[in-house]
Amino acid sequence: MINTVWLKTFCTLVETKHFTLTADKLFMTQSGVSQHIKKLEKQIGAPLVAREDKQFSLTEAGKKLYLEGKEIVELLSTVQQRVTADPAFEGTVRIMSPGSVGLKLYPHLLAFQRRHPKLNIDYRFAPNEDTVEALTESNADIGLVTTEPANNLLVSEAIGEEALVVITPEKTMNVDWEILSRLGFINHPDGEYHAKLLLSANFPEYAENPQLRHAGFCNQIALIPEPVSLGLGFTVLPQYAVESFAKPQLIRVHRLPVPVSETLYLCSRRQRFVPHRVKVMMDEIKRKLA
Incomplete structure (x- = not known):
């Protein structure tokens, strides 16, 4: 495995083109820079620079190592920032x-x-x-x-309440137990649970005998009001599900005397x-x- 400290020294030398400037930039001595280059050459197993008096040129191995190594050095220089970065909107x-x-x-x-x-x-x-x-x-x-x-x-933290409501076909102006029984219940995955919460608090008949004639079932939350809008029955839903229904003019929302929320x-x-x-x-x- 290549020593990344020596690799950084080598890449800096290539970019500054001078041993003294490299030493100044990395807060090293010039002899320290030379030692890093020699150690890196030994580790690589090939000469990286060809010295010519006070100047140098890159060997073929040196050119290839710089092209590969500069990306590694750049990644290492920003790794701490990338690891510890905690952006709010990314x-x-x-x-x-x-x-x-x-x-x-x-x-x-x-x-x-x-x-x-x-x-x-x-x-x-x-x-x-x-x-x-x-x-x-x-x-x-x-x-x-x-x-x-x-x-x-x-x-966990309580952040709000969502009311449960009865929805019926639009023409049903008021609801009582007889009207609901006649309409029949459009069930859904939470239907019986929601009905128990809301209807038992408002209708003694349901509290004593929690039975309703089932008129249909739907497990797609956005479409549960659809059969109600067609006059096929009534259901009990959380308020947000009702508010999202695409045809609100075809249903009527009833808030019962004893409100129940989740x-x-x-x-x-x-x-x-x-x-x-x-x-x-x-x-x-x-x-x-x-």
Whole structure:
């Protein structure tokens, strides 16, 4: 392996074209420069410079070594800066969240990325359990969940609330238990959980017997309101999912007398050093969702 100190001396000599100038630039003696060159030649196994009185010229081996070596010297001279650099608006930030939050947050973060094009936002829609697992295994930088994780490896902070609402076809002006029962329930991956939270708090009938006639199922968060807009049933969704629906004029949002919300927790892995870009992204998320 080539001694990089000797290589730096050699490349400096080639660039200054003078042993004395090289010694001054590297804070060495002239004899020290000569020793570095001789040691490098011995290590390479070939002469690098041809001395001619007080001047010198490069041998073929010297020319080749300089072309290769100057890149190595340049990389070494900036390695500390590159390793310790922590730019706020460069690099990848991996984010995971429930779909409803993502529908509101992701477009905002894309606009943020457009203002800072050296950022690379890796956004995944995922349930709470998958997000917690990814954070624990360092496969995500930031996670948003609706249940505070009981995991000592993670830190979490409540940053906002997302209301649960009933949505019905646009012509349904009011809702009661009879109307909902007649409409039927459009289920989704979190449908029964959300229905239990909201409907049991507002309808004794559901609290006593949590059964609804199922009128359909959809697992695409942005399209869950679609069958509702066609008059095929009602559903319960987080507010952000409703706000993102492309045809709001075809549905009606009902806020029930007893409001129910899910708390949003911003989570990350507990660690001593948090990259600046991750801190910046967490602040941006808080501003958008708080």
